Every structure is written in C-alpha cells, then in structure tokens.
Amino acid sequence: xxxxxxxxxxxxxxxxxxxxxxxxxxxxxxxxxxxxxxxxxxxxxxxxxxxxxxxxxxxxxxxxxxxxxxxxxxxxxxxxxxxxxxxxxxxxxxxxxxxxxxxxxxxxxxxxxxxxxxxxxxxxxxxxxxxxxxxxxxxxxxxxxxxxxxxxxxxxxxxxxxxxxxxxxxxxxxxxxxxxxxxxxxxxxxxxxxxxxxxxxxxxxxxxxxxxxxxxxxxxxxxxxxxxxxxxxxxxxxxxxxxxxxxxxxxxxxxxxxxxxxxxxxxxxxxxxxxxxxxxxxxxxxxxxxxxxxxxxxxxx
Amino acid sequence: xxxxxxxxxxxxxxxxxxxxxxxxxxxxxxxxxxxxxxxxxxxxxxxxxxxxxxxxxxxxxxxxxxxxxxxxxxxxxxxxxxxxxxxxxxxxxxxxxxxxxxxxxxxxxxxxxxxxxxxxxxxxxxxxxxxxxxxxxxxxxxxxxxxxxxxxxxxxxxxxxxxxxxxxxxxxxxxxxxxxxxxxxxxxxxxxxxxxxxxxxxxxxxxxxxxxxxxxxxxxxxxxxxxxxxxxxxxxxxxxxxxxxxxxxxxxxxxxxxxxxxxxxxxxxxxxxxxxxxxxxxxxxxxxxxxxxxxxxxxxxxxxxxxxxxxxxxxxxxxxxxxxxxxxxxxxxxxxxxxxxxxx
Numbered sequence: 001x002x003x004x005x006x007x008x009x010x011x012x013x014x015x016x017x018x019x020x021x022x023x024x025x026x027x028x029x030x031x032x033x034x035x036x037x038x039x040x041x042x043x044x045x046x047x048x049x050x051x052x053x054x055x056x057x058x059x060x061x062x063x064x065x066x067x068x069x070x071x072x073x074x075x076x077x078x079x080x081x082x083x084x085x086x087x088x089x090x091x092x093x094x095x096x097x098x099x100x101x102x103x104x105x106x107x108x109x110x111x112x113x114x115x116x117x118x119x120x121x122x123x124x125x126x127x128x129x130x131x132x133x134x135x136x137x138x139x140x141x142x143x144x145x146x147x148x149x150x151x152x153x154x155x156x157x158x159x160x161x162x163x164x165x166x167x168x169x170x171x172x173x174x175x176x177x178x179x180x181x182x183x184x185x186x187x188x189x190x191x192x193x194x195x196x197x198x199x200x201x202x203x204x205x206x207x208x209x210x211x212x213x214x215x216x217x218x219x220x221x222x223x224x225x226x227x228x229x230x231x232x233x234x235x236x237x238x239x240x241x242x243x244x245x246x247x248x249x250x251x252x253x254x255x256x257x258x259x260x261x262x263x264x265x266x267x268x269x270x271x272x273x274x275x276x277x278x279x280x281x282x283x284x285x286x287x288x289x290x291x292x293x294x295x296x297x298x299x300x301x
Numbered sequence: 302x303x304x305x306x307x308x309x310x311x312x313x314x315x316x317x318x319x320x321x322x323x324x325x326x327x328x329x330x331x332x333x334x335x336x337x338x339x340x341x342x343x344x345x346x347x348x349x350x351x352x353x354x355x356x357x358x359x360x361x362x363x364x365x366x367x368x369x370x371x372x373x374x375x376x377x378x379x380x381x382x383x384x385x386x387x388x389x390x391x392x393x394x395x396x397x398x399x400x401x402x403x404x405x406x407x408x409x410x411x412x413x414x415x416x417x418x419x420x421x422x423x424x425x426x427x428x429x430x431x432x433x434x435x436x437x438x439x440x441x442x443x444x445x446x447x448x449x450x451x452x453x454x455x456x457x458x459x460x461x462x463x464x465x466x467x468x469x470x471x472x473x474x475x476x477x478x479x480x481x482x483x484x485x486x487x488x489x490x491x492x493x494x495x496x497x498x499x500x501x502x503x504x505x506x507x508x509x510x511x512x513x514x515x516x517x518x519x520x521x522x523x524x525x526x527x528x529x530x531x532x533x534x535x536x537x538x539x540x541x542x543x544x545x546x547x548x549x550x551x552x553x554x555x556x557x558x559x560x561x562x563x564x565x566x567x568x569x570x571x572x573x574x575x576x577x578x579x580x581x582x583x584x585x586x587x588x589x590x591x592x593x594x595x596x597x598x599x600x601x602x603x604x605x606x607x608x609x610x611x612x613x614x615x616x617x618x619x620x621x622x623x624x625x626x627x628x629x630x631x632x633x634x635x636x637x638x639x640x641x642x643x644x645x
Contacts, residue, residue, distance in 0.1 A: 087633035099624025105617035
C-alpha cells in the first residue's frame with residue numbers, strides 16, 4: 001500500500017512539472033494583460049531544441065537552458081506582435097502552435113535522421129536526485145517549487161509585481177502614474193514563454209527522454225486551464241498542477257501496464273486528463289475573475 | 302470611395318502575399334542551414350505541384366479537405382470565436398462515413414453521416430461556451446485529444462479491416478464519390494468543397510443568420526442590444542463549422558483513392574484541422590479567399606512529395622513554411638510595416 005502511494009506521489013510530482021511551469025508563466029503574462037495560447041507550440045519546440053542542445057553540448061542542464069532560451073525567443077516574438085504592434089492576442093499563438101508542428105516534424109529527421117521519434121540517450125538526460133524502485137525524484141521538482149514560490153512572492157509582495165498586475169488590471173491608471181505599460185507587458189510575456197520553454201525541455205531531456213511530434217500532448221492548453229483554475233495565482237496553480245499531473249501520470253502509467261490495458265483499452269485512460277480538464281474548467285468558471293485588461297491591447301490616447 | 306473599396310480588398314491580399322513570401326524566404330534559409338539546396342527543393346516542389354495536369358489534380362485533391370476545415374475556422378472567426386476543433390471533428394466525419402456507407406452503400410447517406418457526426422462533435426464545445434463560459438480554445442483542444450484517442454480505438458478495434466492490417470473497413474465501391482479525372486485522386490469531393498465555400502459565403506453575407514453571426518462577432522454587446530441573441534449565433538457557428546469538418550472527413554474516405562478507408566495511425570485524416578486554420582487566416586477568413594489559399598496550401602502538400610523524392614528534403618519541410626506563413630499573417634498591418642521599412 002505504502003509503496004503504491006509513494007509511486008503515485010512521485011509520478012504525479014514528475015508529471016506536474018511542465019504544467020506547473022507553464023501555468024506559472026501564463027499567470028504572470030496574463031496578470032500583465034497578455035494572453036498567449038502558443039505555449040503548446042513552445043513546449044514542443046523547446047523539447048526538440050532542448051534535446052539538441054543537450055546532445056551537442058553533452059550537458060543535460062544546457063539542454064534545459066536551451067529550451068528556456070527558445071521559449072524566450074518565442075515570447076519576444078509574441079510580445080512584439082501583441083504589445084508593440086497591438087495585434088490580436090490569439091492568432092499569433094495559433095501561428096506558433098502550427099509552426100511548432102512543422103518545426104518538430106522537420107527537425108527530427110533533419111537533426112537526427114530518424115523519422116517520427118528520437119530517443120535521448122540516458123547520459124544526456126537529467127539525473128534524478130533520488131532513485132527508488134517506486135520511481136525517481138528529478139531535481140527539476142524542487143526547482144519548480146522554488147520558481148513558483150519566488151514568482152508568487154514577487155507578484156504579490158514587491159513593487160515589480162504591483163506594476164505587472166497594474167498594467168494588466170488598469171493600464172490607463174498605471175500609465176498615468178508613469179509605469180511603462182509596454183515594457184512590463186513585454187517582459188511578463190517573455191517570462192511566461194521562458195518558463196514554458198524550460199517545461200518543454202524538461203519533457204525531452206528529463207521526464208520522457210524522447211522527442212516526438214506529440215510530446216507536448218496538449219499540456220500547453222492544460223496549463224492554461226490550470227491557470228484559470230488557479231484564479232491567476234501561482235501557488236494555487238501548484239495545487240491544480242498536482243491534480244492535472246496525477247491524471248497525466250495515471251494515463252502514462254496505465255499505457256505501459258499490460259495488466260490494466262487488457263481490461264480497459266488504454267485509449268480510454270489516455271483521454272482522462274482531457275476530460276478532467278474540461279470538467280474542472282466548466283466547474284470553476286464564475287468563481288474566478290481574470291485580470292480586467294486581459295487580452296486587450298493597450299493604445300495610449 | 303471607389304479607390305477606398307479597392308484598397309480594402311487589395312490590402313489584405315497584399316498582406317497575405319507578403320506573408321507567403323516571408324514564409325518562402327525563411328523556409329529557404331532553414332533549408333540552407335539544414336544542408337539542402339533551396340533552389341533545387343523549391344524547383345522540385347513547384348514542378349510536382351503545378352508542372353503537369355496530374356500535379357494539378359494532386360494539388361486540388363489535397364486542397365479539398367483543408368478548404369472545408371478552413372471554412373470551419375472562418376465561420377467561427379466571423380462570429381468572434383476561435384473554433385480550433387476541426388481536427389477532431391474530421392476524424393468522426395470520416396468514421397461516420399465509413400459506418401454509414403457500409404450500412405447503406407449509398408454516397409449521399411455517407412455524406413449525411415459525416416455531417417451528423419460533425420454537428421454532434423461540434424456541439425459540446427458550443428454548449429460549454431454558451432452555458433458554462435468555458436473558453437472555446439481550451440474545450441476544442443481537449444475535445445481534439447479525446448477525439449484522437451477515441452478514433453484510434455475505433456480504427457484499431459471495431460472498424461479494423463480483417464483483410465488488411467494497414468487500414469480500416471473500406472467504403473464500398475457503390476458509395477464512392479466519382480473521380481473527375483481517370484487515374485487521379487481528384488474526385489467530386491473537390492466540387493463539394495467549392496460549393497460549401499460558396500454556400501458559406503452566401504450564408505454569411507446574404508442571410509439573416511449570417512448577419513446575426515457577423516454582428517455578434519463584430520460587437521457582442523451591440524448585437525445583443527439590437528435584438529440578436531449571441532448564444533444562438535455561437536451555437537449556429539459551431540454547427541455550421543461542424544458540418545464543414547464532418548464533410549472534410551467523409552469526403553476524404555469516400556473520394557480519395559487509393560485507400561477509401563482510414564489508414565494505419567490515421568495518417569490520411571490527421572492534421573487537416575490545423576492546416577485549415579492556416580488556410581483560413583491566409584484567406585482572410587473569407588470563404589472565397591479560402592478557396593485560393595486552400596489551393597495554395599494544397600500545392601505545397603502535393604509538391605512536398607516530389608521535393609522529398611527529387612531533392613531528398615523531408616516533406617515535413619513544407620509544414621515549416623506553412624507555420625512561418627501563419628505567424629507572419631498574425632503580424633498586424635504587415636503591409637504598412639513593409640512600407641515603413643522600405644521608406645527608410
């Protein structure tokens with residue numbers, strides 16, 4: 001019994017990392033008023049390039065940083081379009097998601113010469129802190145917790161956090177008080193995308209150890225659902241992330257467990273995280289409130 | 302006034318063209334960096350797509366499903382929402398068409414099966430949006446994944462072909478759509494897609510329903526004040542969109558030789574929903590624009606195979622070009638931006 005609890009706990013913690021990182025980034029971005037639905041594409045591309053950076057440098061940590069770097073670049077693109085050019089917030093995100101499908105589909109054969117998927121060799125993957133027979137604990141888990149708590153503290157307890165929230169809640173007032181609305185919105189967007197990039201690289205160089213066209217599996221959108229669930233609050237996103245991580249881990253675990261997949265087809269277990277996401281979002285709406293200027297471009301009068 | 306109207310049409314057209322040029326140029330850079338010859342690759346692509354009558358037939362047959370899924374996105378965008386659930390709807394349209402044609406051996410009933418499946422799979426997102434306020438981007442993406450695994454189960458299980466492990470049960474010969482050109486993949490499906498685009502145009506701009514859709518897309522509150530029910534508009538928008546994507550799946554299995562079935566891993570019905578979004582955006586969410594951008598993206602798909610054979614470039618390369626084009630059309634005022642840069 002105990003070992004099963006430990007196994008589920010470790011698995012859920014492992015699976016929550018990419019969702020929590022992306023949700024936390026999305027909270028900051030949307031608190032500043034910028035909606036980005038391109039996280040799915042960022043996760044995908046960061047998974048691809050993260051593995052590439054890890055293997056060319058020979059260091060898994062460089063891979064993680066490389067993924068974050070790719071996220072940063074894509075965040076700058078999104079920020080440039082939405083914040084400085086005052087464009088629509090949804091369409092560039094759709095564009096990044098479609099771009100990612102192409103980049104990963106082309107990148108796998110172009111970089112590694114294999115079709116469909118690439119296995120990341122074990123020596124280029126992040127080594128676990130603790131390895132038990134019930135599962136392992138990646139160093140990225142405490143790092144994720146630290147990022148969440150620091151982000152939460154900055155967002156709600158510092159002048160920087162106040163400015164970020166002000167430009168998303170009431171940019172006119174913030175502008176009148178001399179806050180550079182565009183700069184804070186841009187930086188918050190880049191921060192959000194960078195965290196998603198870190199989460200994407202984690203998929204390939206740590207948790208799953210593989211690059212495929214479906215590696216992100218909707219986690220970018222599940223993270224957005226988790227952000228809504230959290231009420232745009234990083235620490236609550238940690239709790240929601242654990243719930244989503246639990247179901248994500250469950251579906252991965254069942255797929256590799258022949259005893260269970262003989263009773264229930266694995267496909268029906270695989271859809272669990274998505275059904276749970278819809279139910280949670282449908283149940284939470286009306287109880288949480290998005291930032292007032294979320295998704296609206298701010299043009300100075 | 303007249304000049305104004307002209308520039309109203311010309312500007313979006315120019316912006317789409319600029320986006321395409323940006324996609325092609327950055328695509329060339331990616332090719333070069335990856336160690337391929339851009340000139341050789343593009344030459345093979347163009348020759349394969351439009352260099353022969355057969356090439357054109359491949360281009361038009363590849364355009365067919367993505368024109369239909371493009372219409373799904375366009376009609377939602379005109380209603381002010383983002384329905385990106387075409388992908389999952391296509392799977393069920395194809396599955397329903399296989400089931401219906403195997404039951405009734407009739408092409409019309411096959412298409413109707415696709416339409417019914419399309420409507421049914423589009424409704425959950427519409428109802429979640431209208432009654433629970435769930436953002437349609439989240440619900441449609443989740444429904445796409447639910448559709449993917451459910452369809453995969455059906456394809457591998459109940460619909461599996463006992464004589465051929467590489468595909469599902471076939472659409473019987475009597476229920477297939479007639480070919481427009483012997484020995485090609487071009488069938489009546491292409492005509493269906495064009496007619497669907499024209500009907501969508503007619504609905505949007507020449508009916509009361511279309512007016513309601515566009516009004517609630519333009520300004521929900523003002524529309525409500527004017528006596529239009531935005532909830533009704535949203536549901537209709539999803540329903541019409543579902544019909545289009547359902548048809549995309551149905552026509553793909555009923556009118557696309559040689560398989561007339563869903564192939565292993567659903568490879569022949571996968572990805573059309575996402576392609577359609579790009580088609581719609583480049584076509585400026587206008588049904589007539591979508592016909593042309595659909596043919597353009599169809600040419601990319603058709604030419605990609607030749608590019609792989611003749612120039613040795615992985616055919617997924619065209620997806621990179623496609624992605625860059627979609628990102629580029631998302632840049633607002635692209636034409637004004639180019640003018641500004643050129644003037645400097």
